[in-house]
Amino acid sequence: MISILGAGAVGQLLAHKLTEASIDCQLIVRAENNARSSLWCLHDQEQQIYHEIPPITASECDELGQVWLCVKSHQLETALESISHAISDTTKIVLFQNGMGHEQIALRFVNPVQIYFASNTHGAFTSETNTVHYAGRGSVTFGSFHTTEPSDFLSSNVLEAVNGQWHSDIKTVLWQKLFINAVINPLTAIYQCKNGALLDHDKKPAVLALINENQRLADILDLNFEQAIKDITLKVIQATAANNSSMLQDIQQGNITEINAINGYLLDQAAKIGAQVPHNWQLWSQFHIAHPPLKSVAQQRAKELDTLSYQVTQQHGTEPPFSGAYNLHQEKGIYHCVCCESPLFRHDSKFDAGCGWPSFDRAQDNKAIAYKQDHSHGMTRTEILCAQCGSHLGHVFDDGPTVTGQRFCVNSVSLNFKQDDS
Numbered sequence: 001m002i003s004i005l006g007a008g009a010v011g012q013l014l015a016h017k018l019t020e021a022s023i024d025c026q027l028i029v030r031a032e033n034n035a036r037s038s039l040w041c042l043h044d045q046e047q048q049i050y051h052e053i054p055p056i057t058a059s060e061c062d063e064l065g066q067v068w069l070c071v072k073s074h075q076l077e078t079a080l081e082s083i084s085h086a087i088s089d090t091t092k093i094v095l096f097q098n099g100m101g102h103e104q105i106a107l108r109f110v111n112p113v114q115i116y117f118a119s120n121t122h123g124a125f126t127s128e129t130n131t132v133h134y135a136g137r138g139s140v141t142f143g144s145f146h147t148t149e150p151s152d153f154l155s156s157n158v159l160e161a162v163n164g165q166w167h168s169d170i171k172t173v174l175w176q177k178l179f180i181n182a183v184i185n186p187l188t189a190i191y192q193c194k195n196g197a198l199l200d201h202d203k204k205p206a207v208l209a210l211i212n213e214n215q216r217l218a219d220i221l222d223l224n225f226e227q228a229i230k231d232i233t234l235k236v237i238q239a240t241a242a243n244n245s246s247m248l249q250d251i252q253q254g255n256i257t258e259i260n261a262i263n264g265y266l267l268d269q270a271a272k273i274g275a276q277v278p279h280n281w282q283l284w285s286q287f288h289i290a291h292p293p294l295k296s297v298a299q300q301r302a303k304e305l306d307t308l309s310y311q312v313t314q315q316h317g318t319e320p321p322f323s324g325a326y327n328l329h330q331e332k333g334i335y336h337c338v339c340c341e342s343p344l345f346r347h348d349s350k351f352d353a354g355c356g357w358p359s360f361d362r363a364q365d366n367k368a369i370a371y372k373q374d375h376s377h378g379m380t381r382t383e384i385l386c387a388q389c390g391s392h393l394g395h396v397f398d399d400g401p402t403v404t405g406q407r408f409c410v411n412s413v414s415l416n417f418k419q420d421d422s
Contacts, residue, residue, distance in 0.1 A: 002158070003028055003061070004068045005079050009124035010096060011070035012132035014140075014162055016042040019051045021161035028067075028083065029055045043133040058082035066092045066153055068118070073097040073261035080109045092153050094118050094142070098181055098246065099261025100174050101268075103145065113146050117170050119177050122163075123243060135243065139163045143170020176225050179214045180233050181262050182280070183207060184240075185247035186287045189257070192248070196241025199234075207237075209279045217266070220275050251291055259287060264367055271366065285370040288387040292370075298339035298389035305338070309413040313339055313391040316376075316383070317411075321356025324412025328352065333419040334364065340389035341416065344368050345408065353400075353407055358415065360408040361400045369408075371396070384408060 002018060004011045005028040018025040027040075042049045058079075064086045071079045076097060080087075087093075087109055094116045095102050106115050123136030140162045142154055148168035159165060167173050187198055187206060198207050208230070215229045225232070250257045263284055270277045292298075302314050311317035326335065335345040335358075345360040353359035363369045367387060374383040374395065384393045393414045400407040 001026065002066050002068060003056075003064050004070055005058070005083065006070035006075075006096075007055070008070060008072075009126045009132050010120055010122070011068075012040060012126065012130075013042070013122055013124040013134060014068065014070065015053045016040065016049070016051055016132070017161050018158070019053055021157060023158060023161055026054045026056050028058055028061065031057045031059065037130055039130065041131045043127075043131065045134075058086075061086035063088050064091050066094070068094045068096060070096045072256070073099050073102060073258045074256050076102055077105050077108075080106065084109055089114075092116060092151075096120055097261060098177075098185075098258045100178055100265045101261060113144075115146075116142060116144050116151065117174060118142050118164075119170070119173050123240070125249070136240065137163070139165065141165055141167045141170070141173050143167045143173065145171060172223055172225065175218070175221070175223050176229075176232065178262060178266060179218065179229050180236050182214065182266050183210045183233055184237060185245045185257075186259060186263055186283055188245040188248045189251045190283075190286055190290050192251075194241065195237050195243050195245060198237055206279075206283075207233075210283065213277050213279045214266075217270055217275050217277060220273060221269070256293060257291070259293075263287070267367060281366070282371075284367060285372065285387070288370040289372055289385065289390065292386070292388060292390035294340040294342070294389040298337075298386075298391050301339050302391075306413075309338060312411045312413050313393075316392045318394075319357070319411045319413050324357060326358040326410075326412040326415055326417060327356060329358065329417065331417065331419055333417055335360075335410075335415045335417050337386040337389060337391055337393075338414055338416045339391040340386060342368060342386055342388040344386065344393070344415070345410070347420075351401065353409070355407075355409060357394065358410045358412055359400075360410065361402040361404045361406055363408065369393075369396075384410070386414075 002025040004015050004025060007027045007029045015025050015027050038052050038054050040051055040053045061083055069079055093106055093110050093114055096118045103115050119141040121138030124132050125135055126132050142164060150166040184195055188195060191203060211230045211233050247257045267280060302310055308319060312319055332347045334343050336343050343364050346364050349360045349362045351359055370385045370387040372383045374381045381395045384396050394410040397407045398405055
């Protein structure tokens with residue numbers, strides 16, 4: 001029995017393909033799914049095909065032998081927690097998430113040898129509950145970080161049903177897909193366009209700059225792909241020209257995106273090895289300026305702020321110099337965004353610049369900050385915003401006295417300090 005956790009587009013499509021091949025499977029659905037119908041519809045070209053696929057909630061699961069996790073990356077931990085009572089030492093976990101790094105979450109629930117990965121290129125979307133549209137024929141590539149040999153639980157019948165194959169180097173496969181998604185997904189979300197429009201003359205330069213930078217990173221990481229990243233990325237854009245990327249769909253539907261698992265992972269790996277990827281960092285800022293994930297949270301909390309705090313964080317204002325509570329503040333802890341509580345700066349990056357505002361020589365995490373060119377007041381400066389909610393923090397300058405050479409000049413009223421427990 002193959003249990004598929006996640007009755008979204010990919011989960012439903014895989015369940016249909018397995019059922020068509022007479023392979024026992026079930027869909028683990030949310031408890032609040034009141035319909036709980038076992039009749040599921042597949043739109044394949046002009047046909048409507050109905051299959052009986054048993055639905056089950058996580059709490060109803062007994063010991064699970066094989067689970068295909070077809071949830072979004074940010075849902076993975078919650079999904080695994082929901083079935084943790086049914087996971088044994090022999091349960092096989094197959095991760096279908098976009099991006100990379102998900103094994104770190106899965107390792108909280110299973111041993112390394114129980115984790116498998118799947119890279120899916122089938123296209124699908126849902127129009128309503130229990131209905132999925134097959135948008136494009138693809139394949140599923142399976143593999144493991146701990147063995148190069150095909151696993152017995154993935155029988156030839158299962159592989160044939162989903163047009164699947166085993167790959168002895170799944171990490172390289174996942175990296176290739178990540179490099180492709182790291183270009184297509186965020187750019188289509190920023191430009192609000194279909195995949196094919198990325199090859200328009202006004203967008204293609206950004207595409208090529210990212211591709212070339214990704215190829216340099218792949219070379220540094222010693223990743224050997226069968227095709228150059230440029231060739232395969234452009235081929236995917238052309239083949240999926242009429243499609244909306246999953247990230248664009250998430251933005252349009254107001255859902256959390258997989259930007260952290262895709263572009264965030266790429267930036268983290270580049271930072272670990274000291275690789276320079278300025279175009280990817282610029283893309284990170286552009287995306288978070290256009291679509292800050294916690295913007296609604298910030299807007300709600302901002303209503304409770306005093307007039308000055310609101311003016312600074314939401315209207316790009318500036319507090320008077322030497323007036324802020326954190327200008328000469330020296331306690332040990334972390335400075336958070338006052339609007340969404342995201343961590344921004346640590347006490348050990350703070351210094352007295354004598355400018356009248358709290359100054360830091362680096363962010364706690366480079367991904368915490370979004371950068372935007374500011375041409376106000378007859379000057380050209382770099383504005384800094386909270387990447388998670390888009391609230392204005394201040395500006396960054398290249399005149400810092402430490403080895404970073406940076407001075408993050410931040411308004412006190414945009415910060416909320418939390419002291420270290422130790």
